[in-house]
Amino acid sequence: MNTITNSAPLDSVCIVLFGPHAVGKLTVGAALSERLGYPFVHHRDVHDLVVAVWGAEAGGNERLHRHFRTRICEEAVERGERGFVFSCVWDLDDDEHRAGVDEACAVFRRVGWRVLFVELAAPLSTRVLRVRPPLRRLYERDRFDADVMAGKPLRWALGRFNSKGDFPYPQEHVVAPNEDDRPWPAVESVLAQLSFDGLNFSGARATGAVA
Template identity: 35%
Template sequence: MRLLVIFGPPAVGKMTVGRAVVERSTFRMLHNHAIIEPLLDVFDYGTPPFTRLLGESRVRVVEEAVGAGIDLLLTFVWGLDLQSDLEEISEYVRPYVERGADVAFVELAADLDTRLRRNRTELRLAEKRSKRDLEWSDANVREMERLVMNTGTRTDLPGVLLLARHPHLRIETDDLDAQETADRILTWLDGLAAGGSAGD
C-alpha cells in the first residue's frame, strides 16, 4: 500500500500530473479541489464550517482508503513555512504511516509566468469552478507567492522536517508536460520499490 503526495504552488500542474500518474499505475487520486468545490456550493471559502469540513472530509477519505488497501495520491498547495500546514499534512499522512505503508512526496515547481499560463487551461477551469473568474484567480496565484511553496536552501522550515522523513522528489516542470512529469515520477517510484535512492 502506498501514499503519494504531490505538492507545489497553485497552477503548477498537480492535478493534471496526478491524473497522468493514475492512468498508468494503481493509484487513485483525491485532488485538492475534489472536496473544496462541493463545499463552496454551501460555505464561503475560509469560514469556520468550510475549514472544519474540508479537514474532516479529507481525513475520513484517507482513513477509509487505508482501510480498503488503496494506493492513494493526494495533491496540495503546502505552505512549507507554516506550522499549521505541517500539522494538517501530517494528519493526512498519519494513517498510511501507522499502517507501515510506503509514503513519498513529489514537489512540482515552475516559475510564475508558467503557472499563470497554466491557470487558464481548459482542464483546470473545468475541474475547478472557483478558478473560472480569471481576474480573481490570476491575482490569487500571485498573492500566494507570499508563502514558501517549494523547497530551497532553507532547511529550518517546518515542512522540510516532514519531507526529511520520507522519500522526496523535486521536479522543475516549466519545460515538461504532464506525461513527461508523470514518467519521471513513475520511474522514481519504481526505483524506490527496487531499493533505489530516495532523492532525485
C-alpha cells in the first residue's frame, strides 16, 4: 500500500475508483464526491446510457463505454471542474480495459491534472450480501446479480479486478478496505492515504446504497 503525498491543493485531481463487483464503488464514490465537491460518474451510469441507446446487447461493448467515459472526462475539463471522480470495473489483465482507462486518464494528464487510483477491497462473502435487496438499487439488478443470489458467483471470476502487488501505476495507487455498510470508514482511509488534510468527517452521513 502506497501513501500519496499531496503537495498540491485539492484542485486538478482525478480519482479513479476501481475494484470488483459490489465492493462499494457507488457508495464510496458518492461520499468522496460529497466530501471533496467533485463530480462523480459511476461506471453503471455509462453502461445504462449505452443500453438505453443501443439495447442490452450493446451493454458489454467496451468501445462504446470508452467513448462515453472519455467524452464525459473532456466535458469536466472544459467546464473548469476542480476535480473529478469516476469508477470502473477494470480487469487488470485485459489490454482493452487498460487502454480505456488510459484514454480517460490522458484527458486529465494533458492539462496537468494529477490522476490517483483508489482500489476498494472487500471479501467475496461481503460482496455477495450486497447484491441482495434492499442494498442493491433495483435498477441495477440484472442477470449477474440473479446468478449470485442463486448461489452461483462464478461470473465474478471472469476477470482480475484487484491488484496483487503488480499495479501498473504503483506511485499513484492506494488500497482501502471497504467491509463496512457505511462508506465513511473507507472514505477516511482514502483521504488519509492521499494526504488530504483539514477535512471534517464529524458530519458524515450514512447511506445505504452499495454497488
